[in-house]
Amino acid sequence: MTVKVAVLGLGSVGKGVLEMIARKDLDIIVTGVADSKSGLIDPSGLDIDAVLTAKKTGRCGDTSISANEVVSRADYDVLVEVTPTDAGSGEPAHSYMKMAIERGKHIVTSNKGPISLHLKELKDLANEKGVLVRYEATVGGAIPIMHTLGNGLAGNKFVALYGVLNGTCNYILTRMAAEGLTYDQALAEARELGYAEADPTYDVKGIDAAIKLVILANTIWNNGASLDRVDITGIDRLTNDALRLAEEKDCTIRLIAEAFPERGVLRVSPRIIRKDHPLVFEGTLNAITLETDMAGEITLIGKGAGSIETASAIIGDILFISSHVRCN
Numbered sequence: 001m002t003v004k005v006a007v008l009g010l011g012s013v014g015k016g017v018l019e020m021i022a023r024k025d026l027d028i029i030v031t032g033v034a035d036s037k038s039g040l041i042d043p044s045g046l047d048i049d050a051v052l053t054a055k056k057t058g059r060c061g062d063t064s065i066s067a068n069e070v071v072s073r074a075d076y077d078v079l080v081e082v083t084p085t086d087a088g089s090g091e092p093a094h095s096y097m098k099m100a101i102e103r104g105k106h107i108v109t110s111n112k113g114p115i116s117l118h119l120k121e122l123k124d125l126a127n128e129k130g131v132l133v134r135y136e137a138t139v140g141g142a143i144p145i146m147h148t149l150g151n152g153l154a155g156n157k158f159v160a161l162y163g164v165l166n167g168t169c170n171y172i173l174t175r176m177a178a179e180g181l182t183y184d185q186a187l188a189e190a191r192e193l194g195y196a197e198a199d200p201t202y203d204v205k206g207i208d209a210a211i212k213l214v215i216l217a218n219t220i221w222n223n224g225a226s227l228d229r230v231d232i233t234g235i236d237r238l239t240n241d242a243l244r245l246a247e248e249k250d251c252t253i254r255l256i257a258e259a260f261p262e263r264g265v266l267r268v269s270p271r272i273i274r275k276d277h278p279l280v281f282e283g284t285l286n287a288i289t290l291e292t293d294m295a296g297e298i299t300l301i302g303k304g305a306g307s308i309e310t311a312s313a314i315i316g317d318i319l320f321i322s323s324h325v326r327c328n
């Protein structure tokens with residue numbers, strides 16, 4: 001069955017999603033798009049190549065059509081919300097999502113802000129309206145962690161989780177250990193290669209990893225986790241001496257996010273770990289280890305960001321909805 005989607009945000013992720021829909025035979029049509037300044041609506045399906053070509057010049061469409069209008073007026077089954085993250089308020093994405101759910105539309109998002117702040121509210125509203133909120137792309141990029149939690153490992157008790165949830169920090173730590181670069185040199189290199197933002201504060205201070213930890217904790221344990229309850233230490237004060245000391249014990253240092261619900265632990269911090277541990281790997285990958293009662297310990301590893309990699313998670317969620325729920 002063909003599923004109709006409206007896409008809000010045509011940056012790296014939004015364009016990746018459109019490209020994959022255009023290039024693959026997925027039975028998905030795009031009936032609305034919007035960026036920060038313009039929008040397009042076509043109930044019979046937009047010409048995706050034309051949208052992507054128009055976006056190269058700045059705007060994707062008509063300045064008289066806002067993102068709000070696309071959400072409230074377009075004919076779609078699934079709202080794909082891929083606008084920038086505001087970790088403080090979750091806006092405007094939070095309002096877009098609520099408006100779409102009120103209209104009986106499903107939500108697929110990569111936006112960590114509203115999901116870390118308002119997951120329960122959004123899920124409750126979605127339950128009431130008989131629709132789904134899916135957010136695979138908010139944690140671990142292409143890694144199918146949410147599908148694994150909700151499907152593959154359904155029925156398991158999750159005792160603990162720990163993971164490397166920020167590729168920028170992993171890259172910096174890898175380079176400091178391998179080449180003896182200082183933190184500042186490794187950060188400069190990460191910036192040059194496009195692995196770090198111009199303002200890397202959220203990444204290097206551990207906040208990005210903590211937001212993802214909150215999303216995972218609330219998904220698994222529904223325990224009202226919030227950012228202010230995470231004990232956070234970043235990597236920005238890490239010295240080469242600390243890495244050298246770890247090296248002497250055949251260990252290294254990684255920024256680890258961890259949750260032990262029975263002990264009330266939610267923590268992000270640089271940890272000394274043995275080099276043969278599954279969470280020690282090089283570069284910008286992400287990984288998550290789950291401790292379960294039936295399946296034992298399971299580690300998922302993969303690309304934590306990127307246009308097409310994140311689109312993979314978004315497309316997976318759209319197709320999950322179209323195969324599990326009736327779309328009109």
Ligand SMILES: NC(=O)c1ccc[n+]([C@@H]2O[C@H](COP(=O)([O-])OP(=O)(O)OC[C@H]3O[C@@H](n4cnc5c(N)ncnc54)[C@H](OP(=O)(O)O)[C@@H]3O)[C@@H](O)[C@H]2O)c1
Binds near residue numbers: 011013034111
């Ligand atoms: N990039 C990744 O690898 C990745 C991975 C996982 C999750 N994420 C998350 O996915 C989301 C999108 O990331 P991105 O890298 O694609 O961001 P991006 O490149 O900055 O693109 C954001 C897009 O959203 C549009 N936008 C901004 N404000 C808007 C508004 N109020 N209404 C409608 N559209 C608006 C922008 O419009 P203009 O084009 O007009 O500026 C732009 O097209 C973020 O929440 C990010 O944290 C990204």
